Structure formats: structure tokens, C-alpha cells
């Protein structure tokens with residue numbers, strides 16, 4: 001069964017802002033799923049809907065087979081969400097924080113104590129026990145916050161930008177923690193991030209969002225395959241000439257992604273050398289003036305920018 005199934009989800013805020021524009025995605029049970037997107041893409045809105053804080057305008061959502069419209073309470077009892085602002089109480093000790101959390105979820109005391117010990121040991125938090133929580137670094141506070149949220153043994157853990165603003169070491173510790181959550185507890189993790197490297201090294205599935213809709217979803221392997229696809233960049237003297245070139249190139253390379261960017265075109269390659277020859281031949285044949293053709297090898301960042309930047313389809 002899918003952990004999360006979303007189809008054609010729309011969210012229009014009261015002020016008329018449409019934050020989600022028919023997004024569809026699937027999260028498999030037990031996987032780490034990363035949602036990538038630039039600011040304003042709709043990531044927080046989506047998390048808020050999936051965690052039942054916000055109501056969708058339309059669309060289908062099921063979480064472990066339960067419909068979000070009719071069974072929100074059941075869904076809520078099986079999930080946990082770690083927001084960017086930590087929910088820990090710095091006046092309480094680490095263990096008091098964890099036991100307090102267990103009370104909120106009405107977990108019997110003995111069971112809560114056992115679970116707390118497992119989580120403290122699993123996440124390497126023992127060495128912080130003797131210090132006051134207020135003295136913890138931002139990274140350790142964030143890890144404690146996640147441990148708190150694991151007290152209720154959620155089936156899905158939502159993490160909104162879990163490593164934002166962290167130094168490299170804290171980020172690595174957080175990555176280890178996420179991998180342990182998946183391997184030791186089998187929890188499905190749904191996270192948002194701005195860091196491509198994080199999404200690539202951690203995730204089973206990555207979904208890139210733009211303007212409230214998914215633009216690419218797949219395994220890091222699929223994304224890498226996408227990366228391996230070279231881009232043919234054809235430069236023209238100006239935008240007008242590029243538009244004329246676009247007509248012919250798009251017709252010739254029908255079925256391929258051809259994008260107009262100001263005074264140049266980009267064409268996704270199948271065989272870059274052959275494509276380069278054919279494009280050059282076509283432009284000469286049609287007497288379309290151009291400034292140059294080159295083969296580009298995009299990085300993951302290039303792909304992300306290309307898929308998410310304004311004005312690019």
C-alpha cells in the first residue's frame with residue numbers, strides 16, 4: 001500500500017492565492033521522500049494539508065489508504081510533523097521533554113520509558129543527558145525535536161527543512177538520524193529541502209515542485225539519468241531570431257523538450273553528436289542565422305534550475 005497518495009490537489013487560499021495547482025504524487029511505505037522546490041513552490045502548503053492542518057480546495061488524498069476528508073483524525077494519530085521551529089521546552093531536561101511528549105500521546109509510563117531509552121540510544125543522545133537543553137546547539141535541539149516526535153511511533157514522519165541553517169557536521173548527524181529512522185523503525189519520511197545534495201544522497205524518491213505542481217518525480221537514479229541527458233544550446237543573434245529557430249527546431253525534434261530562453265534554445269539530446277550535426281544542417285538548410293551550437297552537460301543544480309526557474313516550461 002502507498003503511504004501517501006495525492007492526485008490533482010488544489011489549494012486556493014482565501015485571498016485568492018492558488019498555492020497548489022493540481023499536484024499529484026505517490027510516497028511508498030518505508031521510503032525517504034524528498035520534496036524540492038524554490039521558495040513559494042507550495043511545499044509548506046502541501047505538508048500542512050497532508051498533516052491535516054489545512055483543508056484542500058479539491059483533489060484526492062489518502063494516507064495509508066485513509067481518505068483525508070473523512071478520516072483526518074485517524075490519519076493524525078499515525079503521523080508526526082517536525083516544523084522548522086522546534087517544539088522542545090528548554091526549561092525541561094531532555095528526558096522530561098520526552099516524557100512530556102509521551103503524556104500528550106497518552107502513552108503508558110513504562111512503555112514511554114522503554115521507548116525513550118531506545119530513542120536516546122538509537123540517536124546518540126546519551127552524551128547530552130547531563131547538560132541543560134538550553135545549552136544544546138541548534139543541530140542537537142533539532143535532533144531532540146525529532147526524537148520527541150518519534151515517541152508516538154508514527155508511521156509517517158514529516159520534516160520541514162530539517163537541516164536548514166546547519167553546519168556540515170550537524171547536517172551529517174541529521175542524515176544519519178534519518179537513515180536510522182527508516183532502517184530501525186521502518187518509518188516513512190517525507191521531507192522538504194532546498195539542498196539538492198541532501199535529496200540526492202538520502203532519498204529513495206525525489207519530487208521537484210514548481211508553481212504548486214510536480215515537474216519531475218523519481219528515484220535519484222532516474223534523476224541522474226535525466227542529468228546524463230546532454231543539452232544542445234543553440235544561440236541566435238536576438239530573441240526574434242530565436243523564435244524563428246524554435247519553430248523549425250521544435251518541428252524537427254518533435255517529441256523532445258525544446259525550450260526558448262531569450263536568445264537561445266535548449267534541446268534535450270538523445271545522441272548529442274548526431275543532434276548537433278542535424279540541428280546545424282537544418283539551420284543552414286533553412287537559411288536561419290544562428291550564432292553557435294554547443295553541447296552542455298547539466299549538473300543536478302542545472303536540472304533543478306531549468307525545471308523550476310521562471311518562464312521556463
Ligand SMILES: Nc1ncnc2c1ncn2[C@@H]1O[C@H](COP(=O)(O)OP(=O)(O)OP(=O)(O)O)[C@@H](O)[C@H]1O
Nearest residue numbers: 013015017019037038039040041042043044045046
Ligand atoms: N496563508 C496563506 N495565505 C495566502 N497565501 C499563502 C498563505 N500561505 C502561503 N501562501 C502563498 O502560497 C504560495 C506557496 O507558499 P508555500 O509556503 O506553500 O511555499 P514553499 O514552497 O513552502 O515556500 P518556502 O520554501 O519559502 O517555505 C506562496 O505564494 C505563498 O505566498
